Amino acid sequence: MKKLFLGFVLLAGWLSGIKAQENLDPVTVTSSLIEARSSETGRNITIISGETLAKLPVHSVDELLKYIPGVEAQMRGPQGAQTDISIRGGTFQQVLVILDGLRLNDPNTGHFTGYIPISPAEIEQVEVLKGASSAIYGSDAVGGVINIITKAFDKNKQTNQTQVAGQVAAGEYGLLDAAIGGFYQNDKINIGAGLQTNNSNGVAQRGIRGYFHNTAASAGAMIKLNPCWNIALRTAYDKRDFAAQNFYTTSVYDTASEKVTSWWNQAxxxxxxxxxxxSLNAGYKSLEDAYYFSPTSAPNNNRSHLFQALATLQQQFSGQTDLIAGLNYQYKDIRSNDRGNHNLNTAAPFVSLIQKAGAHFMLNPSLRMEFYGNLPAEWVPQLTASYKLEHLQLRASGGKTIRNADFTELYNNYNKSEVTRGSIGNPDLAAEKSWGYEAGFDWFYQSKLKISSSFFQRFHAELIDWVNTPYEEMPRKTNLVPNGSYALAKNVAKVNTTGWETDIAYTQRFAADQSLLINSGFIWMYSSSSEQDPSFYILSHARFLANGVITYQAGSFSVSLTGIYKTRTPQTNTDINAIITKDYFLMNGRASYAFLKRRWAVFVQVDNILDRRYSDLLGAPMPGRWTQAGISFSLAK
Known part of the structure; x- marks a missing residue:
């Protein structure tokens, strides 16, 4: 079955037909903040439209990322409970998520990166930029950048339109999902809003059930004051209440649950x-996290805040020369009974030049200077080049990336009265640094097929890792005990990663009401560490990953499939009867039939069709086959 799926994905791209269904070379802003066709950026960018997202058998935005070529979403629980995102072998802290140009990564921990406070109905497109991007975006943009662009903030949308869509579904284990959203636009205003909720009693676990109650609501608007000026506003609320057994420990007594609530406001x-x-942007994020190791234990309460301001100037001097300059400021703080109370200021000016030479060659040097608290300033340079012919783009990029420690790495277990074991934060951590390069090509066949391939290497220094450390060597013993068992956060690891990735996008309309869309790819990676016994997070990425989506529509009938196959380092823990298998293959599917002028549809969705036993995190098994059915509607004019 694995070979059949992979073979179909790779060979289907060579089908021929009459007319393309979807643009495979859309406009993107993620690579350099300047609008450009993806084939003119010199970078490997995967773009998924909101329309495509609505047809897939996925339940949340972070679950969608699992099937974007080159992205590994290590799911700890179903339907958005918690997801660690990895791109090109980076750790879950080394991916930056931005929403309409502003960063969402929480200052507390990278485990919250997948908590994207936006309803799927509001999404215009998702852009995934693979590879080093710190020269433009700063800390965390090591493996890549995920940019969510909403309909309301898209100033290029011009046509008058009204859209309303929604669905409700029910299934096994008390599953009840619902979503609704709408968008209105005229020549003066864009308005979008949406709500999504996923709920289930969950499958049986050790002593508890893997329940979840996850809800996201968001609204945005852009007012076009005149041909030159526009103002855009957004507010979003995201709440996740879920079972978190063995998310952070491998203890047999772990029956954890967690509640994470966040507000996001942007102007x-x-x-x-x-x-x-x-462009002047400002955003404010407030996140509250309550973690219970067991129903009777006192919770870890963490409240983090992120304020940021971003000013950018884009100046086109000629058809051949563009300049981007900007300044980014961030204020971060945390109030925690576990980590204590801390705050941090960062600032970073940056500049980027896009210089074209003739009709084919482009050069894009960028430079950023990052000021992070009391740490020494970091210079972050990058150089991108591309050569584009009619159907072929040759591209190369190289530069430096950085990642600064989050509050968990700095202060974990810092404020408790007594700690007998566990991970201990270290406020003396320096920033992670890496140098990397990539080279590749994009080949277009007519407007229906795109093949991208890249070779890349990344060389890390001072990677932050949790290292087993005796009590005598701990730098701070205030709340520790002499016979305790501890892991201290240290800048110790050197990690080198080498990889090769290939993506295939194919779109075809065979007739007026028959179409096929395929977006798939694979990535092979090898990483080596200077540490004899590196932590799970450093080398947890898949060694080989193939994933993708297929959507086929014929008249009123449509079917969508998502698939993933990965190989990784196996693990076992007999105390909690947990296993990470050497590999697994997973497939989800959705079939629907439309009626009443295709405004309404009934559908059946099956997650984990083959009923595989699998886990992305030791001790956190994912559910087996899970069936649901529902009804949806879509109105537009």
Missing amino acids: RIQYQKNRTQL
């Missing part, structure tokens, strides 16, 4: 005239 004012664009 943007933008001016554009002739060849000049000025």
Whole structure:
């Protein structure tokens, strides 16, 4: 079955037909903040439209990422409970998620990166930029950047339109999911809003059930004041209440649960005239996390805040030269009974030049200077180049990336009265640094097939790892005991990663009401560490990963499949009867039939069709086959 699926994905791209269904070379802003066709950026970018997202058998935005080529989403629980995101073998802290241009990564821990406070109905497109991007985006943009662009903030949408869509579904284990959203636009205003909720009693676990109650609600608007000025506003609420057994420990007594609630507010004012664009962005995020090791234990209560301001100037001097300059400021703080109370200021000016030479060659040097608290300033350079012919783009990029420690790595278990064992934060951590390069190509066949392939290497230094450390060697013993068992956060590891990835996107309309869409790929990676016994997180990425989506529609009938196959380092823990297998293959499917002028549809969805036993985290098994059915509607004019 694995070979059949992979063979179909790779060979289906060579089908021929009449007319393309979807643009395989859309406009993107993620690589350099300048709008450009993806084939003109010099970077490997995967773009999934919101329309495609709505047709897939996925329950949340972070679950969608699991099937984007080159992205590994290590799921700890179903339907958005918690997901660690990895791109090109980076750790879960080394991926930056941004929403309409502003960063979402929480200052407390990278485990919250997948908590994206946006309802799927509001998404215009998801752009995934693979590889080093710290020169533009700063800390965390090591493995890549995930940029969520919403309909309301998309200033390029011009047509008057009204859209309303929703669905409700029920299934096994008390599953009840619902979603609704709408968008309205005229020549003066864009307004979008949406709500999604996923709920289940969950499958049986050790002493508890793997329940979840996850809800996201969001609304955004852009007012076009005149041909030059526009103002955009957004607010979003995200709440997740879920079983978290063995998410953070491998203890047999772990029957944990967790509640994570966040608010996100964002404002943007933008001016554009002739060849000049000025944008001022501000965002504020508040996140509250309550973690219970067991129903009777006192919770770890963490409340983190992130305020940020971003000013950018884009100036086109000619058809051949563009300049981007900007300044990013962030204020972060945490109030915690576990980590204590701390705050941090960061600032970073940056500049990027896009220089074209003739009709084919582009050069893009970028430079950023990152000021992070009391640490020494970091210079972050990057250089990207591309050569584009009619159907082929040759590209290369190289530069430096950085990642600064989060509050968990700095202060974990810092504020408790007594700690007998566990991970201990270290406020003396320096920033992780890496140098990397990549080279590859994008090949387009007509407007229906795109094949991208890249070779990359990344060389890390001072990677942050949790290292088993005797009591005598601990730098701070205030709340520790002499016979305790501890792992201290240290800058110790050197990790080198080498990889090769290939992506295939194919879209085809065979007739007026028959179409096929395929987006798939594979990535092979090998990493080596200077540590004899590196932590699970450093080398937890898949060694080989193939994933993708297939959507086929014929008249009123449509079917969508998502698939993933990965190989990784196996693990076992007999105390909790847990296993990480050497590999696994997973497939989800959704079939629907539309009626009443295709405004309504009934559907059946099956997750884990083959009923595989699998886990991405030791001790956190994912559910087996899970069936649901429902009804959806979509109205547009």
